[in-house]
Amino acid sequence: MTDLLRVEGVTKAYPGVVANSDVSFAISPGEIHALLGENGAGKSTLVKMIYGLVRPDTGRMLLNGAPYHPAEPRAARAAGVAMVFQHFSLFEALNVAENVALGMENPPPMKELASQIRKVSEEYGLPLDPARMVGDLSAGERQRVEIIRCLLQDPKLLIMDEPTSVLTPQEVEILFKTLRQLSSEGTAILYISHKLEEIRALCDEATILRRGRVVATCTPRERTAREMAELMVGAVLTPPARVGAAKGAIALEVRGLSVPSPIPFGTSLKDVSFAVRRGEVLGIAGVAGNGQDELLLALSGEVRAAQDAVQIDGKGCGDLGPNERRRLGLVSAPEERLGHAAAPDMSLVENALLSGAIRKGLTRNGFIDWGATEAFAATIIKEFDVRTPGTHVAARALSGGNLQKFVVGRELSQTPSVIVINQPTWGVDAAAAAAIRQAILDRTAGGAAVVVISQDLDELLEIADNFAALNEGRLTPPRPVAGLTIDEIGLMMGGAHGMEVAHHGS
Amino acid sequence: MFGGIDPTLLLAALIVASVPIILAAIGELVVERAGVLNLGVEGMMIMGAVCGFIAAVETGNPVLGFVGGAAGGAALSLIFAVLTQFLLANQVATGLALTLFGLGLSSLLGQSYVGIKPPLTGDVPLGPLADLPFLGKVLFSHDWVVYLSVASVAAVWWVLRSTRTGLILRAVGESHDAAHALGYKVRRIRVLAIMFGGAMAGLGGAYISLVRVPQWTDGITSGAGWIALAIVVFASWRPWRALLGAYLFGGITVLQLNLQAAGARIPVEYLSSAPYLITILVLVIMSSGKGKAALNAPASLGQNFHASR
Numbered sequence: 001m002t003d004l005l006r007v008e009g010v011t012k013a014y015p016g017v018v019a020n021s022d023v024s025f026a027i028s029p030g031e032i033h034a035l036l037g038e039n040g041a042g043k044s045t046l047v048k049m050i051y052g053l054v055r056p057d058t059g060r061m062l063l064n065g066a067p068y069h070p071a072e073p074r075a076a077r078a079a080g081v082a083m084v085f086q087h088f089s090l091f092e093a094l095n096v097a098e099n100v101a102l103g104m105e106n107p108p109p110m111k112e113l114a115s116q117i118r119k120v121s122e123e124y125g126l127p128l129d130p131a132r133m134v135g136d137l138s139a140g141e142r143q144r145v146e147i148i149r150c151l152l153q154d155p156k157l158l159i160m161d162e163p164t165s166v167l168t169p170q171e172v173e174i175l176f177k178t179l180r181q182l183s184s185e186g187t188a189i190l191y192i193s194h195k196l197e198e199i200r201a202l203c204d205e206a207t208i209l210r211r212g213r214v215v216a217t218c219t220p221r222e223r224t225a226r227e228m229a230e231l232m233v234g235a236v237l238t239p240p241a242r243v244g245a246a247k248g249a250i251a252l253e254v255r256g257l258s259v260p261s262p263i264p265f266g267t268s269l270k271d272v273s274f275a276v277r278r279g280e281v282l283g284i285a286g287v288a289g290n291g292q293d294e295l296l297l298a299l300s301g302e303v304r305a306a307q308d309a310v311q312i313d314g315k316g317c318g319d320l321g322p323n324e325r326r327r328l329g330l331v332s333a334p335e336e337r338l339g340h341a342a343a344p345d346m347s348l349v350e351n352a353l354l355s356g357a358i359r360k361g362l363t364r365n366g367f368i369d370w371g372a373t374e375a376f377a378a379t380i381i382k383e384f385d386v387r388t389p390g391t392h393v394a395a396r397a398l399s400g401g402n403l404q405k406f407v408v409g410r411e412l413s414q415t416p417s418v419i420v421i422n423q424p425t426w427g428v429d430a431a432a433a434a435a436i437r438q439a440i441l442d443r444t445a446g447g448a449a450v451v452v453i454s455q456d457l458d459e460l461l462e463i464a465d466n467f468a469a470l471n472e473g474r475l476t477p478p479r480p481v482a483g484l485t486i487d488e489i490g491l492m493m494g495g496a497h498g499m500e501v502a503h504h505g506s
Numbered sequence: 507m508f509g510g511i512d513p514t515l516l517l518a519a520l521i522v523a524s525v526p527i528i529l530a531a532i533g534e535l536v537v538e539r540a541g542v543l544n545l546g547v548e549g550m551m552i553m554g555a556v557c558g559f560i561a562a563v564e565t566g567n568p569v570l571g572f573v574g575g576a577a578g579g580a581a582l583s584l585i586f587a588v589l590t591q592f593l594l595a596n597q598v599a600t601g602l603a604l605t606l607f608g609l610g611l612s613s614l615l616g617q618s619y620v621g622i623k624p625p626l627t628g629d630v631p632l633g634p635l636a637d638l639p640f641l642g643k644v645l646f647s648h649d650w651v652v653y654l655s656v657a658s659v660a661a662v663w664w665v666l667r668s669t670r671t672g673l674i675l676r677a678v679g680e681s682h683d684a685a686h687a688l689g690y691k692v693r694r695i696r697v698l699a700i701m702f703g704g705a706m707a708g709l710g711g712a713y714i715s716l717v718r719v720p721q722w723t724d725g726i727t728s729g730a731g732w733i734a735l736a737i738v739v740f741a742s743w744r745p746w747r748a749l750l751g752a753y754l755f756g757g758i759t760v761l762q763l764n765l766q767a768a769g770a771r772i773p774v775e776y777l778s779s780a781p782y783l784i785t786i787l788v789l790v791i792m793s794s795g796k797g798k799a800a801l802n803a804p805a806s807l808g809q810n811f812h813a814s815r
Contacts, residue, residue: 052689072689074689077689089684091680102674
């Protein structure tokens with residue numbers, strides 16, 4: 001069988017970094033091919049070249065045996081290549097049909113397009129109302145918009161960039177059925193992920209990238225997840241060690257917390273209640289956009305609520321701001337590193353001061369104690385193994401993983417009694433992620449109460465004692481992690497959100 | 507007659523007085539819908555006023571004057587486009603600089619044209635319609651630019667709502683990253699939008715120097731560009747509301763003049779600051795409500811786009 005797409009010796013360098021070096025692989029029609037690698041391994045750059053967003057420096061690509069060099073996505077789409085993006089390429093203030101039209105070359109008139117969307121969405125079990133505003137849709141529904149946009153163009157090759165990070169386990173299952181159906185109809189799928197079990201369940205072949213190079217190709221079904229992980233990381237991984245610490249008194253209690261969302265198209269929190277003891281980790285799961293950001297804001301003090309809604313060590317603090325809450329022992333690390341957790345253009349010293357000033361006593365009579373601040377920043381860098389030329393580097397200049405280590409380290413170094421972290425290891429490589437998780441567990445063993453909000457279920461199952469899920473701003477009652485099944489977790493996260501299994505051609 | 511003010515003449519004057527603001531506002535509305543905040547409307551208007559005046563005087567043809575005005579405004583906007591879209595300069599600062607530059611340059615260009623009368627722009631002969639009582643005077647005794655201004659609002663509304671061009675323009679203003687990922691030329695679309703905005707502002711400026719005043723003096727636009735900017739926000743980026751806003755503001759301007767003439771006892775300053783007070787009020791109401799109106803602002807407004815990926 002001839003290859004649908006063949007990539008030969010493709011190299012792409014950016015100033016200071018080689019994103020792809022001599023990458024080759026091939027996909028045949030109907031094949032589900034995995035592109036596996038850590039963050040920063042060069043997966044995204046590679047697919048952007050195939051989709052025409054980036055041009056390779058050297059090397060060539062062949063589509064159906066003919067040279068293929070798309071100058072722009074339009075050319076790629078015309079050649080039958082479609083892509084579902086990791087960070088959605090959707091317009092929140094436009095409706096579903098308009099969003100779909102923008103991704104098509106020659107869209108039919110809106111009315112006809114709307115009926116086409118309805119037809120395809122039913123065929124593949126992805127219900128969607130074409131007239132709805134995308135900003136009002138859940139993350140899973142937004143992904144359907146992207147998929148349908150691709151399907152309407154009848155693609156020969158469908159690229160999916162980390163499609164399951166926003167889905168519940170049930171939704172993942174349904175997505176896989178859709179993908180298998182597409183594959184049986186002859187559509188090749190290039191599936192990018194770092195979730196090994198998914199790749200083992202779905203993909204026929206896998207190409208593993210590390211630091212821009214192809215380090216291995218394999219058939220995922222014949223390998224264990226562990227083998228693939230080690231190929232991907234290039235080192236043997238040690239899972240974080242847990243010390244069974246005694247649980248203390250309740251350090252953080254939230255009772256009937258309801259706040260409107262300050263974020264446009266955000267999700268309001270509705271009657272959220274939970275309690276965390278000292279020495280305990282509460283893991284909060286949920287599909288993106290179900291109130292995670294709002295929960296962090298409400299806990300950190302950026303959004304205020306009724307006084308008794310949030311209590312630290314039994315003291316009502318729902319109406320206090322972030323600094324007062326820090327004084328009471330609560331530290332928090334939001335998901336967005338640049339611009340929320342850290343000021344991008346300020347140095348690490350200044351960033352250390354911004355949240356550490358109160359608990360570390362870095363100011364005196366309104367003046368900054370730069371010596372102590374510098375020492376504080378240096379300690380964080382040393383203890384959390386932040387790779388940086390020095391403390392006076394701007395936060396922006398650090399890689400995602402290093403900045404995350406710095407930001408998490410800054411909060412954990414303030415001897416907190418309550419720690420709230422949203423997405424502690426988002427976009428961080430495996431080694432750094434393991435280090436961050438270990439640091440969180442160490443603080444827990446030291447008697448801190450921890451709330452970890454994450455979309456990475458494996459992470460939560462690894463470090464949490466209790467598990468709860470956010471769904472449309474409501475929190476399920478926390479349950480002990482021991483004994484939870486993936487099915488139960490999926491149902492806690494809201495099940496399949498109205499998706500149904502594809503029944504096309506049956 | 508109400509206190510010495512004739513409503514027919516008042517309405518007719520209101521329609522004429524609003525034309526420059528409508529033209530500039532509808533142009534800026536398109537620019538902002540594409541995600542660009544060009545605060546240089548005043549500068550582009552006055553460049554249009556002086557270029558239009560010169561072109562009309564030199565050729566003796568008022569229509570060519572308006573063409574010249576549009577070209578002058580567009581040319582000045584091109585400076586803004588290059589600075590913000592290619593050199594990634596701050597849009598607010600560049601827009602303000604553009605206004606100051608336009609005021610100075612127009613003054614220089616117009617030096618030898620002070621005191622000259624431009625060729626007359628006549629009313630469109632609408633025959634019997636113009637003889638209708640009341641309506642004839644209010645609606646059917648105007649020059650062609652008045653009708654063009656309303657037509658341009660209708661055209662922009664239709665393009666934004668129903669055409670693919672409009673959809674792409676809105677998409678670029680909504681999220682330039684997403685638009686880029688889909689393969690749209692964010693820069694090119696924005697540059698074209700900026701030039702359209704410049705041409706419309708220039709047209710509005712030319713209307714002031716060729717019809718409203720009609721002669722050339724320094725600083726002839728006297729803040730009309732700022733009102734146009736305010737109207738775009740007031741209208742929450744919707745074309746028909748911009749027209750309404752322009753008539754409202756034009757009405758207040760005309761009423762203020764009439765009240766002065768009629769010897770009313772309200773200080774002029776209150777009336778001339780009214781449009782701005784109303785805008786501030788509307789802005790406060792919009793942003794406090796967190797309703798749909800507040801969300802209607804283009805999400806990428808004022809952000810520079812750099813295709814880093």
